[in-house]
Amino acid sequence: MAEFKKAATKDQLAPGECTTVEVDGTAVALFNVGGQFYAIDNTCVHRGGPLGEGELEDNVVTCPWHGWRYDVTTGVSLVNAAAKVAKYQVKVEGNDVLVALE
Template identity: 40%
Template structure:
């Protein structure tokens, strides 16, 4: 089973913000979308650049390089030039601390 990695506290990540964390050499972006936390792989499926640094609007993030938009809640690619979704990851919040795990290989 995948190990849970602490991302930070709920105080560190208010609504409308995000951060990126390394989990076993995978960059994972963790977003607070209207008080709910989501985690997606921090990579644009168009050119493999990082999504963090892009603008977050509602529950979408735009790639800072070419503007492809992704749904933070599902990883779905919403606009070209990206057509493939990004991976999503489980999140848990305990005692004000946010955790993420890479469970793709479980």
């Protein structure tokens, strides 16, 4: 069973914002899409850019390094459908945003 760990608090991330958090030593990109939280691996599969520092528009993040775009709800690249980063489960408990790495 997935083990959820606290990654952030809800008020750290307003709708339309993203950030990078560390969960058990793994860099995770966390997104707030209209009040719904999503988490994917922070490392862009192109050259390792930090996706949590990208530009979020609706459910799509643009990598800050060379512009690859990913659907944050699936982790799948919109540039290259074969390219994909891990997507993590997220749940909200009270003011805490929890992420399960698997």
